[in-house]
Amino acid sequence: xxxxxxxxxxxxxxxxxxxxxxxxxxxxxxxxxxxxxxxxxxxxxxxxxxxxxxxxxxxxxxxxxxxxxxxxxxxxxxxxxxxxxxxxxxxxxxxxxxxxxxxxxxxxxxxxxxxxxxxxxxxxxxxxxxxxxxxxxxxxxxxxxxxxxxxxxxxxxxxxxxxxxxxxxxxxxxxxxxxxxxxxxxxxxxxxxxxxxxxxxxxxxxxxxxxxxxxxxxxxxxxxxxxxxxxxxxxxxxxx
Amino acid sequence: xxxxxxxxxxxxxxxxxxxxxxxxxxxxxxxxxxxxxxxxxxxxxxxxxxxxxxxxxxxxxxxxxxxxxxxxxxxxxxxxxxxxxxxxxxxxxxxxxxxxxxxxxxxxxxxxxxxxxxxxxxxxxxxxxxxxxxxxxxxxxxxxxxxxxxxxxxxxxxxxxxxxxxxxxxxxxxxxxxxxxxxxxxxxxxxxxxxxxxxxxxxxxxxxxxxxxxxxxxxxxxxxxxxxxxxxxxxxxxxx
DNA sequence: GGCACATGGTTAATAGTATTCACTCTTTTA
DNA sequence: TAAAAGAGTGAATACTATTAACCATGTGCC
Numbered sequence: 001x002x003x004x005x006x007x008x009x010x011x012x013x014x015x016x017x018x019x020x021x022x023x024x025x026x027x028x029x030x031x032x033x034x035x036x037x038x039x040x041x042x043x044x045x046x047x048x049x050x051x052x053x054x055x056x057x058x059x060x061x062x063x064x065x066x067x068x069x070x071x072x073x074x075x076x077x078x079x080x081x082x083x084x085x086x087x088x089x090x091x092x093x094x095x096x097x098x099x100x101x102x103x104x105x106x107x108x109x110x111x112x113x114x115x116x117x118x119x120x121x122x123x124x125x126x127x128x129x130x131x132x133x134x135x136x137x138x139x140x141x142x143x144x145x146x147x148x149x150x151x152x153x154x155x156x157x158x159x160x161x162x163x164x165x166x167x168x169x170x171x172x173x174x175x176x177x178x179x180x181x182x183x184x185x186x187x188x189x190x191x192x193x194x195x196x197x198x199x200x201x202x203x204x205x206x207x208x209x210x211x212x213x214x215x216x217x218x219x220x221x222x223x224x225x226x227x228x229x230x231x232x233x234x235x236x237x238x239x240x
Numbered sequence: 241x242x243x244x245x246x247x248x249x250x251x252x253x254x255x256x257x258x259x260x261x262x263x264x265x266x267x268x269x270x271x272x273x274x275x276x277x278x279x280x281x282x283x284x285x286x287x288x289x290x291x292x293x294x295x296x297x298x299x300x301x302x303x304x305x306x307x308x309x310x311x312x313x314x315x316x317x318x319x320x321x322x323x324x325x326x327x328x329x330x331x332x333x334x335x336x337x338x339x340x341x342x343x344x345x346x347x348x349x350x351x352x353x354x355x356x357x358x359x360x361x362x363x364x365x366x367x368x369x370x371x372x373x374x375x376x377x378x379x380x381x382x383x384x385x386x387x388x389x390x391x392x393x394x395x396x397x398x399x400x401x402x403x404x405x406x407x408x409x410x411x412x413x414x415x416x417x418x419x420x421x422x423x424x425x426x427x428x429x430x431x432x433x434x435x436x437x438x439x440x441x442x443x444x445x446x447x448x449x450x451x452x453x454x455x456x457x458x459x460x461x462x463x464x465x466x467x468x469x470x471x472x473x474x475x476x477x478x479x480x
Numbered sequence: 481g482g483c484a485c486a487t488g489g490t491t492a493a494t495a496g497t498a499t500t501c502a503c504t505c506t507t508t509t510a
Numbered sequence: 511t512a513a514a515a516g517a518g519t520g521a522a523t524a525c526t527a528t529t530a531a532c533c534a535t536g537t538g539c540c
Contacts, residue, residue, distance in 0.1 A: 006507070007517080010517090011517085014517095032272065036497080037497065045519090046520080047498075048498095048501090048519075048520085049517070049518055049519075051499075052516080052518080057497095114440075114446055115355065115356050115444055116351045116356040118444050118445065118446065119444060119445045122445060162456055162460065164453070164456040165456035165460055168452075168456060168457070171449070186460075189447075189457065190464075193434050193437040193457075194437055195437070196437040196446070197432070197433040197435070197436040197437025198437070200354075200355075201436060204356060205359045206436070207412070207429075209412075209415060210408050210415060212408070216404040216408060217405060217433075221433065224430075246536065246537090247488080247535090247536055250536095275527085277527080285488095285490090286489075286491080288489085288490080288491090288528075288529080288530095289488070289489055292488055293488095297527070483539090484537100484538090484540105485536105485538085486537075486538095487535085488534090488536095489532105489534080490534090491532080492529105493529085494527100495527085497527100498524085498526100499522100499523085500521105500523085501520105501522080501523105503518105503519085504517100504518085504519080506516080506517080506518095507515085508515070509512100509515085510511100510512090
């Protein structure tokens with residue numbers, strides 16, 4: 001049973017409302033518009049009251065970050081699991097497209113997760129939960145691992161990789177907790193580099209004067225990336 | 241002769257000092273730390289005085305943006321012109337490396353030029369000078385044009401490019417004012433996508449837990465990009 | 481030279497922000 | 511039921527931007 005006292009219930013409600021207000025304000029006004037006073041107004045209390053719930057302004061930003069991270073992960077995971085479990089091409093395509101769509105629909109949040117606001121959060125006292133890199137690496141790492149097991153990837157041999165780079169690739173592999181040659185990790189990074197560049201172009205509006213709609217570039221890139229992995233665009237791709 | 245009145249001289253000096261202080265403060269404290277009050281303190285006047293020089297806080301940010309843009313352009317141009325004028329590989333390599341080095345040494349400024357702060361500036365009343373896209377496109381566009389003229393590029397034929405994408409590529413080509421097939425533009429964008437992704441990874445510290453030093457990844461990427469262009473790493477590369 | 485005007489600074493005032501502290505009212509608990 | 515704990519408020523401090531009124535001084539003209 002919900003053996004919640006009246007106080008606990010009210011507290012949970014206000015915390016929920018405040019988080020929701022913070023997310024909405026951040027999305028509408030940008031992170032710099034996310035102020036303690038604005039959230040207090042939105043939930044109908046005075047600013048000092050929120051200090052019983054959050055660690056000041058930084059705590060509000062952090063709360064939004066945690067919310068947004070969960071939403072993002074969920075989004076990508078659902079896009080991936082919407083595909084045929086044996087259709088790796090569709091899985092990678094859909095997951096990547098989900099990243100693009102979410103990022104475009106949530107530019108402020110993208111900035112928090114992967115942009116300029118990220119380093120500040122990472123350097124905060126709480127830091128970034130290790131889970132994230134592992135989980136996100138996992139989304140893409142698992143299909144890559146399968147492609148490798150099935151012998152479909154053409155990868156560089158360990159000894160052909162610059163030792164400095166190889167060390168970094170091993171660190172990354174350890175972090176996401178997967179077990180395949182660092183040549184596979186290198187392939188993942190090569191793909192991510194391009195995806196991330198396209199995301200930043202689209203979200204930050206760089207070159208927007210020409211590439212107003214990022215989808216044509218995205219689809220062209222996906223064809224290229226799937227090609228690198230020995231795959232083709234899947235006819236069974238399921239978009240939401 | 242410098243027929244400057246005392247007043248004009250003092251004004252020029254204060255403007256110069258204020259701009260320098262603004263740049264320093266932004267670099268040290270981040271753009272959010274760049275306040276009218278802080279600059280006023282640094283140059284020894286009261287905050288309202290700066291309103292005779294800048295359009296408030298937004299004007300200060302804009303002044304820093306303009307300064308930084310000029311510095312960035314100059315940096316890339318000098319790295320490029322330091323190379324043998326016939327060594328396209330060295331030119332592209334050096335210019336790209338200059339972009340990376342400058343971005344890492346000036347993370348806040350990078351954010352202003354190509355990151356989250358960029359859209360706000362682009363949407364301000366003054367907008368972004370058209371010159372920039374043209375100039376930056378030119379740095380890389382000119383070597384690409386030469387490679388194409390020399391018949392060294394393998395590019396997609398116009399009719400093999402998705403019409404939606406082709407239209408965007410034509411817009412881009414018009415904007416930078418160069419004259420080659422859109423397949424060449426596509427190659428440029430493919431390269432930029434990867435460079436930009438690597439820059440954002442390095443500057444924003446994404447995946448920093450593993451890729452603390454971005455240079456190994458950068459050099460690996462350059463080998464790949466030069467390969468796409470039918471080039472090899474130049475032995476004559478001159479680094480500063 | 482002296483006078484009028486333009487320039488560029490000041491102070492004061494308004495309004496917004498974060499944050500801490502002391503206090504009070506309410507709820508919980510012993 | 512009385513003590514303790516919790517959660518809000520109001521006041522105070524210290525920042526921030528920005529505008530307005532004001533004043534001193536430099537500039538240019540007669």
